[in-house]
Ligand SMILES: *[C@@H]1O[C@H](CO)[C@@H](O)[C@H](O)[C@H]1NC(C)=O
Ligand SMILES: [Ca+2]
């Protein structure tokens with residue numbers, strides 16, 4: 001073959017490859033989706049949160065914990081201030097946020113909180129808040145005790161491990177044990193982009209206890225939200241780029257079996273549960289490209305998806321809420337509590353609504 005023929009072939013191959021990638025990435029990002037408004041009654045924005053509340057979890061007595069102010073490379077953010085954990089009581093007639101003070105030898109200036117989970121010790125009722133933290137771009141897990149009388153978090157310890165390299169969300173299963181998701185395989189920011197460009201299914205779920213640390217599930221494109229079923233028998237893991245929630249049965253702490261995968265038709269982020277029905281409520285990104293760009297003139301929207309009867313033959317997936325970004329931008333979590341739902345975002349506000 002002549003040089004020109006080889007060159008032409010190479011150009012064609014490259015063009016085909018780039019074309020294939022663009023089609024795949026457009027699908028992965030769902031960038032062609034048309035979003036129609038689907039509102040809930042009596043919504044209002046929570047005063048005092050302007051720069052994200054990526055994860056929210058609500059305990060039995062209606063107290064919500066909000067992880068706010070996360071900063072991630074490549075994503076827009078609006079403030080250099082360190083992150084904070086707030087509470088908000090959903091039983092109050094006009095719920096207001098209140099910052100939790102942090103006691104002990106903890107570096108609050110670099111606090112960059114991401115996924116959170118509350119664990120209550122059955123023995124003495126002590127409550128622990130587990131927080132994914134990214135100080136200076138690292139990944140680590142902070143364990144705090146929640147001291148209700150002082151409205152404070154008492155710092156207990158930091159957990160770092162080479163398997164916890166790009167941690168996104170966490171679910172605690174003991175005073176010092178948990179499952180956590182890695183949302184990338186690589187830690188290097190350039191390689192993370194390469195990983196997403198090639199849609200490599202290299203993300204995993206880690207089990208951590210002081211005795212054992214290991215990968216317990218893998219093959220995710222971008223593992224994100226993680227939570228336990230009410231009976232603690234199943235783990236639910238969202239895959240943002242696959243638009244799915246995977247159900248895993250916990251046979252032993254370190255032995256999980258894959259039960260099923262449910263398509264939610266949106267880029268699924270954090271998963272919270274309705275404590276009465278066990279339904280999954282998922283904060284979703286309807287358009288991945290818009291979410292990454294965060295252009296205020298063409299903002300990403302927000303979407304909340306609910307999965308009912310997840311363990312039945314026919315789980316019911318419904319859209320609970322959607323907005324084109326005119327009310328709330330970049331929803332990542334929807335935490336239900338009785339007749340209400342609290343919707344949090346990665347770099348915008350928090351919305352409280354009544355459920356229908
Ligand atoms: C969202 O939709 C409303 C109409 O339903 C429209 O007025 C508004 O401009 C749209 N906002 C964005 C950001 O697209
Ligand atoms: Ca969480």
Ligand SMILES: [Ca+2]
Nearest residue numbers: 169224269270
């Ligand atoms: Ca998340």
